[in-house]
Amino acid sequence: MKKGRILGVLLAAAMAFGGVTGAVGTRSVKADGSSNYKFDKQYLLKAGDSGTAKSPAETFLFGKNGKAELYKVQNTKFHTLNDKEISDTSDVMEKGIPQTITIGNASFEEGQATIQGTKKEVTITSVDATKYPSAGYYFYKFQETAGDSAGVTYNTDPYYIRVAVAYNSDTKALEINNVTMFNNEWKKVSEIDNFYSAGKLTVQKIVTGNMANSDDTFDVKVTFTPKAGTKLRSTIAGSTSDTSLGNVTITGNEDGQTAKFKVKAETEVEFTNIPEGVSYKVEETRANGYDAPAYKVNTKEGNKGTIVGENTDKAIITNNKETLIDTGVFMNNLPYLLVLIFAAACGVGFVVSKKRR
Incomplete structure (x- = not known):
């Protein structure tokens, strides 16, 4: 009995210290007696022009159907004083420990991923402390x-939530001392980050040849296709230099x-605002009298490419x-030319003859 009381005091002190240094967020007690804690979800612009990159609206979800599952326990009544190792839940699955805690979600509107x-806030809702069989650390x-x-x-890395349950000697009851979150390296964290990346594409027209007309127009279309397994939810914008x-x-x-212009x-x-990983294909309708269009993407022959965040493809x-222009004498005019030359020669001969006489 005395040994157990000493363990309880030591554990309570350790948890009180942990509550000062490792709490995830501000605690608020709900009417049903359970406790809420919060961590931050941050949406950042990783790559792209901050003036044109516009992230899609997004709701980030966590856990299995919004639940974090019991992973390990430590320092419970099922452990001895010298047992410092975390126990796998298989050892205590039937010990009446709450198997899950609830995690909320975070919703962002279009364009809310910014450089800053x-x-x-995402809410972690733990069960009432009285549901736990003893003081101790419970990891989810x-x-x-x-x-x-x-x-x-x-961000699909695993995260761990430690619920610290302590015995309150004044109330003679268990209470949740603090809730702490760890990353997959077991470092304390209070934030999970997500990123959006976008790039650009410029389509340029060049016309060549001695029969070309600079005012001739051409019809072009560009198709944008998302990577397999993804959806194109961003708003792609297109603008022309010749309105x-x-x-x-x-x-x-x-x-x-599909863009047409x-x-x-x-x-x-x-x-602009083409999400990273989206592929594109540029196609032009062949114009009358012109050779088939020649395509080049980023200095390479072809009409296809894939967007990389922050880059501008061209x-x-x-x-x-x-058309070959013939600058020689037309042969069908030669007889007339010979007649003119003969007539001129006769005229000159007549004048010279008359002058001599």
Whole structure:
């Protein structure tokens, strides 16, 4: 009995110290007696132009159906004084320990991933302390649920929540002293970060050849396709350097989008906020009298590419219209030319003859 009382005092002191140094967030007691703790979810712009990169709206989820599951326990009544190792839950699964605690979610609106980061609080709701069989440390494991928005990096590392249950000698009851979160390296953390990355694409038109007309227009389309397993939820924007040709129209859905527009010599069309990992294909309708369009993407032949965050890809479409111009004498005019030469010779001969006489 005396030994157990000493253990309880030591554990309570240790937990009180841990509550000062390792609490996740501000504690608030709900009406049903359970306790809430919070950690921060931060949404950051990892790569992209801060003026044009606009992250999709996103809700980050945690655990299995919002639950962190019992992982290990330590310093409970099932341990001896010298037992400092954390016990696997298989040893105590039938000991009446709460098997899960609840983790909320964090929702962000479109464009809230910024260089500075936007923070939202995620609530950890532990069960009532009286549900635990004894004082001790109870560890719960969870992971962020991987989403499928193109360009978004999800943090799927394992995280651990330690619920410290202590005996209060004044109230003669158990209470939750603090809740602490650890990363997969068992370092105390109070924040989980997520990132958004986007890039750009510029389409340029070049016209060559002696029969080309700089005012000739060409129809172009660019298709954007998200990486397998992801959805294109970002708003891709397109603008042209020659507004007299009309606007860039973009249609489609989460499975892919298509941009259509007109260009002429020296026109440039820029696309922004293309999520990292999205592939594109540039195609032009062949124009009358012109050779088939030649494509080059980032100095390489071809009309396809994949966006890398913060980079600006460049696609060049070249159209050529060339005709060989014959500068020689037309043979069908030769007889008339000979007649004129003969007539001129006769006239000169007549004048010379008359002058002699």
